[in-house]
Amino acid sequence: MGRPPDPARREATLARATDYVLAHGLAGLSLRPLAAALDTSPRMLLYDFGSKQELVSAVLAEARRRGATRLAENLPADAASPEEHLRDIWAWISAPERAPFVRLFFEVHADGLAHPENYPDRAEAITGWFQTLGATFRDIAAGPDDTITPTLVMAVIRGLLFDLTTTGDRHRADRALDRFCELLRR
Amino acid sequence: MGRPPDPARREATLARATDYVLAHGLAGLSLRPLAAALDTSPRMLLYDFGSKQELVSAVLAEARRRGATRLAENLPADAASPEEHLRDIWAWISAPERAPFVRLFFEVHADGLAHPENYPDRAEAITGWFQTLGATFRDIAAGPDDTITPTLVMAVIRGLLFDLTTTGDRHRADRALDRFCELLRR
DNA sequence: CTCAATATGATACGACTGTTTCACTAACGG
DNA sequence: CCGTTAGTGAAACAGTCGTATCATATTGAG
16 A cells, blocks of 8 residues: 555666766765756655765665676677786776776775775675686686786776876876786786 | 065974974864864965865875885885885884874775866876886886786775774784785795 | 555755955064 | 064855755656
8 A cells, every 4th residue: 555666766776876976976966956957856865765875875886886887798609818907807807988987986995095984895896806806817826726827917997097198198007007918917 | 575484484394384283183283272282373374385185285295205105115125025115114004103004095085086186197106006016016016017916915904004003903903914925936 | 536656856963164344363574 | 662573363255075865757567
């Protein structure tokens, strides 16, 4: 009895809120402007998500979900060599279309440094790559449980992304990845 | 005639404000709590610095100054080899005492991604290292104007710092740097 | 229709923000 | 003493923030 709930509305709002956060960043996020951009009201955002904190959590989860999906879709699992795979990953993640994700990624990291209590599973964002990358780089890794190679590979990617987002010098970043591939090959 | 100005007071406030920002981060910085912690008033902060924005700029400049000084003091310029130099830099910058600087560094980067207009010379934070590192790694660099080697070296350092600040796994980060040194050596 | 549950607008609350205004004191030169 | 300039406390201003309250639709079941 009574009016039936409409979960589709909440999910539609979540999708559009995620678009908004990817476009505008997490830093100055505020309910009233967000609601205005989404043709809704702060009242409804709180009604659907309970609090701003929970809304942000939902948005970050959705953004992660999207990123993982896109990555799975666009990376052929049967790359010719570890080097090819590394180049594929770099080409995908450094593409301009990924810039909003990368930006959000760095924002969340910085916020986590200031407020670690809000990110209980922050280490997972790092170690989650090990399974995938460990298998990919098994040729150059010391063994199946080697976490050092994935750590270094991801450090290069993240470090170059940091550089790229700061300077915008794509050519230099690309060539630095070439250099790293060269080092791995020998 | 009239009371003479006392520039020492402003500088003392700047020093203690920098301590505070290094300890508490940039994100939620607000004048009233800052003033309370510094035994002064928002009124005086604005009197001395004009606006919050200018105060933040002054604090960031002071933090940069301190970091550069500490680095210059603690790194022997006559390291035995490029590898030794790289290890020195890593040991210095990844030490727990540097954590506040590293945190502020990542915070500023993230804020710069959201508000580039506030950081007109943001690329300098990256390219400023080239002169120093280019000379240091001249043995393995392609030439005196090689910017690729410094780019890759700094990417590894920043990427590993990112990992270390997120997971706290120092051992793994140290070993990843070992692996990178190994790759450079061969 | 009645009842019940969801959805939603309008508005208010209290706490905060950076900044300004007004008044006042402190320290100097003449 | 006076005049001038620097320093400083108290309070107010106009705004934003997340959130809570109250009322009112809306949409179903019986």
